Amino acid sequence: MDAFRSVLEDCDLDDLGYTGPWFTWEKGRTHVNNIHERLDRGVANTEWWDLFPEFQLKHLSHSFSDHCPLLLNTKSGHSMNKKTWHFRFEASWLLEESCEEEVNNLWLTFRGGFLERLHFTCNGLDAWFKKIRKEKRITKKDLTEKLERLNNLIPTDDILGDILDTKVALNFELDRDELYWEQRVRSNWLQHGDKNSAYFHRFASQRRQKNCIKGLQDSEGEIVSNEEEMHSIAREYFSSLFSSINSIQFDQILEKVNGCITEDTNQFLLSNWTEEVFSSVKSMNPLKAAREDGLGALFYQRFWHILGKEVAQFCIAIL
Structure with a gap:
């Protein structure tokens, strides 16, 4: 084997x-x-x-x-390309110099509730990157062709300077592409910088194929492939999973349990959370699956100095 x-x-x-x-x-x-x-x-x-x-x-x-x-x-009829677009914060956006400034401006501009503020920031970042991409209009292919032309010329100081600038720009685009695919692979062992694009592409394609849900089993045991019906099955399943059923009173049970928590420990456990929220966020893998709003742990880790206070208050209020 x-x-x-x-x-x-x-x-x-x-x-x-x-x-x-x-x-x-x-x-x-x-x-x-x-x-x-x-x-x-x-x-x-x-x-x-x-x-x-x-x-x-x-x-x-x-x-x-x-x-x-x-x-x-080879043509199953379950097209993976026909999917609804939704916002996703791209790790490669951090390579743009204006990214942090844009996040700061968007976050400070909106004065509504926390979730509405996040939604406003997401929409603003999406519009910001579309504008950046439209202004640059420079691709890896353009830079590679330019580098090939420069390498065929007789080297002068100006040409050598252009070659160096082109290489820097090309490496920047390659880093952006590397981050794009790494975010979709969500690999734990391969670190950014290993420059293994074939690995990224292959595993991203595999994840995309494996994550394509082609059918779900309903409560009657029947396989359902209709998208709306699958949404309904998923909602019902998780609603049932996280709902309390036949809850009982634990007072009589707890009366028989000997106490082992000291008063000092109890006071510590009852105290307000402060840095624990950031510690939890910091411990998350930055490129793991984002929540439905498209913001993964990387976004909060990188911009905690801008929005950390509000994030912590929101989490503590829930707890």
Whole structure:
């Protein structure tokens, strides 16, 4: 198996996942000796993932063999490109000199409630970056072509200066692109600066495929693929999960428990929170999944000196 895994790694091949029953091989006709395993699977390299982003591999029912057939449909009909746009704070925006100033101005301009203030800041940042992108209109391709032209010229002081400036600008764009993909991969072990774009692209594509929810099981056990019905199932599930059911009185139970908290410890536990909020925010992985407003831990960590007071007050009020 070690040699087999090495072959997959050397050939840049990754598991395509599946739909249908989790197993592909079955043996034994009674409950005591029945065995299920997933022995058969599809693999592909990065170029194939890019060619067929909407594929689906399905485990089919089988009767003649103890292995089930695998059906690979390169056009599953579940398009991952048809998704609703929503705001996301991009880590690469921090490379812009005006980013911090823009956040500060937006945060101080609006005087409403905390959540409304965050929403206003998000909309402002989105408009700010669209303006920045429109003004620059410089891409990696433009800079690469310019660098190639300069390298073909007879070197002079001016040309060498242009080459240096172009390299700096190109590295800046590469850093921005690296951060963009790293934020989508959310990798813990690969650090920013490793310059492994192939890794980023492959794993971002895999995450995108695996995160595409193609169906949910309702309370009756039926698989539902309609998007509105899936939203309803998800809402009902989490509403039920976080609701109290048949709550009981714990006073009689707690009367039998010996107290072990000293008065000093109790006073400490009852005291107001202060720096604990920032400690919690600081301990979060900066590029992990953002909440529904598109603001991840990185945003609060980087701009805590601007909005930290209001964030802490909001969290403490909830607690």
